[in-house]
Amino acid sequence: MTTAEYMRVMGQHAKAASVLMAQASTQTKNAALYAMAEALHQRRVALLQANEHDIQKATASDLAPALLERLELTEAGIVAMAEGLAQVAALVDPVGQTTELHYRPSGIQVGRMRVPLGVIGIIYESRPNVTLDAASLCLKSGNAAILRGGSEAAASNQAIADCISVGLQQVNLPTSAVQVVNTTDRAAVGELITMTEYVDVIVPRGGKSLIERISREARIPVIKHLDGNCHVYLDDEADPVKAIDIAINAKTRRYGVCNAMETLLVASACADRLLPELAQNLQKFNIELRLCERAMLLLPETLGQRRQIAVEADWFTEYLAPVLAIKVVDNISAAIDHINHYGSHHTDAIVTENYSKAQAFLTQVDSSSVIVNASTGFADGFEYGLGAEIGISTDKIHARGPVGLKGLTSQKYIVLGNGQVRH
Amino acid sequence: MTTAEYMRVMGQHAKAASVLMAQASTQTKNAALYAMAEALHQRRVALLQANEHDIQKATASDLAPALLERLELTEAGIVAMAEGLAQVAALVDPVGQTTELHYRPSGIQVGRMRVPLGVIGIIYESRPNVTLDAASLCLKSGNAAILRGGSEAAASNQAIADCISVGLQQVNLPTSAVQVVNTTDRAAVGELITMTEYVDVIVPRGGKSLIERISREARIPVIKHLDGNCHVYLDDEADPVKAIDIAINAKTRRYGVCNAMETLLVASACADRLLPELAQNLQKFNIELRLCERAMLLLPETLGQRRQIAVEADWFTEYLAPVLAIKVVDNISAAIDHINHYGSHHTDAIVTENYSKAQAFLTQVDSSSVIVNASTGFADGFEYGLGAEIGISTDKIHARGPVGLKGLTSQKYIVLGNGQVRH
Numbered sequence: 076m077t078t079a080e081y082m083r084v085m086g087q088h089a090k091a092a093s094v095l096m097a098q099a100s101t102q103t104k105n106a107a108l109y110a111m112a113e114a115l116h117q118r119r120v121a122l123l124q125a126n127e128h129d130i131q132k133a134t135a136s137d138l139a140p141a142l143l144e145r146l147e148l149t150e151a152g153i154v155a156m157a158e159g160l161a162q163v164a165a166l167v168d169p170v171g172q173t174t175e176l177h178y179r180p181s182g183i184q185v186g187r188m189r190v191p192l193g194v195i196g197i198i199y200e201s202r203p204n205v206t207l208d209a210a211s212l213c214l215k216s217g218n219a220a221i222l223r224g225g226s227e228a229a230a231s232n233q234a235i236a237d238c239i240s241v242g243l244q245q246v247n248l249p250t251s252a253v254q255v256v257n258t259t260d261r262a263a264v265g266e267l268i269t270m271t272e273y274v275d276v277i278v279p280r281g282g283k284s285l286i287e288r289i290s291r292e293a294r295i296p297v298i299k300h301l302d303g304n305c306h307v308y309l310d311d312e313a314d315p316v317k318a319i320d321i322a323i324n325a326k327t328r329r330y331g332v333c334n335a336m337e338t339l340l341v342a343s344a345c346a347d348r349l350l351p352e353l354a355q356n357l358q359k360f361n362i363e364l365r366l367c368e369r370a371m372l373l374l375p376e377t378l379g380q381r382r383q384i385a386v387e388a389d390w391f392t393e394y395l396a397p398v399l400a401i402k403v404v405d406n407i408s409a410a411i412d413h414i415n416h417y418g419s420h421h422t423d424a425i426v427t428e429n430y431s432k433a434q435a436f437l438t439q440v441d442s443s444s445v446i447v448n449a450s451t452g453f454a455d456g457f458e459y460g461l462g463a464e465i466g467i468s469t470d471k472i473h474a475r476g477p478v479g480l481k482g483l484t485s486q487k488y489i490v491l492g493n494g495q496v497r498h
Numbered sequence: 499m500t501t502a503e504y505m506r507v508m509g510q511h512a513k514a515a516s517v518l519m520a521q522a523s524t525q526t527k528n529a530a531l532y533a534m535a536e537a538l539h540q541r542r543v544a545l546l547q548a549n550e551h552d553i554q555k556a557t558a559s560d561l562a563p564a565l566l567e568r569l570e571l572t573e574a575g576i577v578a579m580a581e582g583l584a585q586v587a588a589l590v591d592p593v594g595q596t597t598e599l600h601y602r603p604s605g606i607q608v609g610r611m612r613v614p615l616g617v618i619g620i621i622y623e624s625r626p627n628v629t630l631d632a633a634s635l636c637l638k639s640g641n642a643a644i645l646r647g648g649s650e651a652a653a654s655n656q657a658i659a660d661c662i663s664v665g666l667q668q669v670n671l672p673t674s675a676v677q678v679v680n681t682t683d684r685a686a687v688g689e690l691i692t693m694t695e696y697v698d699v700i701v702p703r704g705g706k707s708l709i710e711r712i713s714r715e716a717r718i719p720v721i722k723h724l725d726g727n728c729h730v731y732l733d734d735e736a737d738p739v740k741a742i743d744i745a746i747n748a749k750t751r752r753y754g755v756c757n758a759m760e761t762l763l764v765a766s767a768c769a770d771r772l773l774p775e776l777a778q779n780l781q782k783f784n785i786e787l788r789l790c791e792r793a794m795l796l797l798p799e800t801l802g803q804r805r806q807i808a809v810e811a812d813w814f815t816e817y818l819a820p821v822l823a824i825k826v827v828d829n830i831s832a833a834i835d836h837i838n839h840y841g842s843h844h845t846d847a848i849v850t851e852n853y854s855k856a857q858a859f860l861t862q863v864d865s866s867s868v869i870v871n872a873s874t875g876f877a878d879g880f881e882y883g884l885g886a887e888i889g890i891s892t893d894k895i896h897a898r899g900p901v902g903l904k905g906l907t908s909q910k911y912i913v914l915g916n917g918q919v920r921h
Binding site for chain 1: 517520521594600602604606608611613615616698699717719737739740743744746747748751838847860861862864865866867868869870871872873875876877881882883893894895896898899900908909910911912913914915916917918919920
């Protein structure tokens with residue numbers, strides 16, 4: 076069987092399973108999640124052995140330490156994965172939720188019912204825990220899933236796939252509801268993202284180049300996010316304590332996450348008050364600065380702080396590192412223009428006490444999350460109350476921002492009549 | 499300037515205009531719609547002359563009568579178009595609607611705000627009234643639009659475009675908020691559907707081949723519907739009066755519309771009671787029948803009624819004509835399987851008095867509209883209370899079913915804080 080044939084058979088099975096998954100009760104789906112957690116516990120030794128195998132191979136082939144770290148499964152990590160399953164089981168089931176049901180003058184009642192998308196293809200890098208995360212969210216939202224993880228995690232992913240199968244079997248759900256692609260042939264991805272008759276949506280998770288390639292080549296809708304070039308704008312009517320706290324938190328909470336601040340914008344009327352204090356704080360975290368010329372003038376050189384004049388490319392850059400670009404802007408309009416031009420439409424925040432400016436920022440900044448007086452770090456499915464997220468979308472179509480269970484469903488119209496005909 | 503360059507300049511202008519449109523007040527947008535209606539009235543003579551020019555050219559090139567009819571504008575048609583604008587002005591503005599705003603344990607408030615998609619590209623055939631319909635819906639939802647109508651309507655569309663421009667100018671909105679492509683070069687479509695940096699969504703309206711080609715070649719999300727192969731299933735627990743009324747209405751209200759019934763499914767337990775009466779009624783409308791073998795046996799030949807045994811292809815066919823396929827099925831499960839297999843996921847109805855069967859049909863039929871005890875003819879934006887529709891989507895992503903103003907928007911997250919940082 077060629078890789079293309081293998082994938083198409085997988086697609087057919089997934090499509091067939093999706094019909095049964097769409098009808099599975101909340102109770103059955105939750106029972107499957109708990110059974111998977113139990114299987115993880117039972118099979119933890121085999122799981123750790125499979126992971127050890129992946130780690131050894133990856134070490135031998137000189138995988139970068141950061142990637143090795145993501146690949147590694149620990150006993151504690153397995154416990155956390157099992158807890159994650161219980162958390163997904165605790166989430167409200169979106170399937171069947173019916174809203175806006177109302178009578179029309181014709182006498183019919185019209186409403187919208189939430190239904191699964193069908194088959195979801197997920198492509199991700201070598202993080203075995205994503206296998207279980209993604210499987211659990213697709214299952215709870217009544218979808219079938221085809222999962223394609225990075226080849227370095229092949230053995231770990233198959234061991235996790237076995238646990239998933241056990242869980243599905245125990246509650247009599249089809250095992251093909253969650254299938255893990257068991258070939259490292261890259262052609263598998265090409266087939267997965269073009270099987271329009273079997274797959275309803277693709278969610279790529281990983282680096283930008285992976286996501287760009289998939290978006291370019293997919294013939295199926297893709298829920299994706301590319302960059303997280305996030306901004307905080309400190310307005311001249313900002314509370315200075317909130318301004319410093321939020322800016323420091325947005326930059327230093329974690330560097331490698333997509334909701335970290337990458338560029339700070341400061342209104343010129345308060346830049347001389349805020350920037351020196353801010354720079355001092357950032358120095359404690361050893362943050363390297365890329366400054367516009369006005370900011371450079373306001374910050375007399377501090378011993379040992381790494382800083383340089385920002386170039387045009389800096390405003391576009393998602394550093395994902397202890398580096399921050401700072402620009403002094405004339406006013407909120409300049410800040411909004413900068414964000415909409417250089418930003419990635421991910422998450423942007425304003426700090427201000429001025430009502431009208433807050434409103435203007437909320438409505439005019441064209442990003443998936445727009446924040447007033449809080450850190451960009453809150454842009455996250457858990458913080459928003461979605462419970463878990465399959466990813467963050469910077470697209471405008473279908474889902475925008477953190478994508479939870481609802482993002483894996485769509486709404487169909489239902490009509491309840493009593494014999495009405497249309498004249 | 500090449501066609502590609504022409505389109506890209508148009509794209510740039512649309513993108514710039516979309517920023518201003520997103521911020522336009524409801525009052526300004528409504529004033530523009532009324533100003534357009536006034537301009538239509540003022541320029542009706544020029545409009546009819548331009549249309550006459552198109553009609554003469556089309557007649558000379560032997561355009562099919564049905565297409566000629568769609569192309570023609572009349573004085574009454576212009577009045578109807580102006581009324582359509584007033585109706586769109588009367589719709590609730592979706593932009594800025596904020597829902598689900600709630601406090602999180604961290605103290606932040608999280609909600610979702612409805613915002614325009616940006617730039618919408620609409621590709622349609624030679625129906626000049628679509629130019630104004632589409633423009634008004636894009637404008638009211640705060641989007642910029644690029645409209646590409648069929649070449650046969652070129653002069654009519656430009657005359658309508660002039661009215662749109664006048665309306666936008668009068669309220670100081672950018673005239674590039676609605677641009678009508680003024681070239682009949684087919685390359686314009688190819689460019690429009692691949693300018694990912696300028697266009698956010700494509701809505702094709704027209705025949706299946708047009709929509710298929712656009713879906714295949716587009717690099718931008720497409721809101722589309724392909725087929726309307728709609729079913730009515732008459733259950734053995736159906737009220738016989740409702741069953742006959744709904745079946746007759748779903749087939750005969752109009753033949754050329756996407757929500758017309760194309761296949762009737764009848765439970766075997768009631769087929770002998772319902773089919774003869776139904777066939778008699780259908781004969782009055784001169785409906786040609788394509789019958790499964792069981793149905794054929796139940797219908798002793800009636801004088802003059804055209805009928806034949808249905809072949810496999812009939813179950814897939816959207817006749818858009820006074821033709822109806824009829825199949826006797828064992829039970830509701832067989833009906834649902836048939837619909838999900840042969841249908842086009844557009845609109846399907848059941849007639850039954852049984853509660854559990856109604857629920858099963860609603861949840862298991864995978865269509866954009868699922869109807870109990872009412873005619874498929876209700877699947878329509880006006881009947882659903884959307885006010886107007888840009889089209890009906892049979893996709894699952896983003897919008898499903900009739901697409902009104904909300905379908906031309908997306909929801910971003912907003913976060914209202916009071917200085918919160920994330921730990």
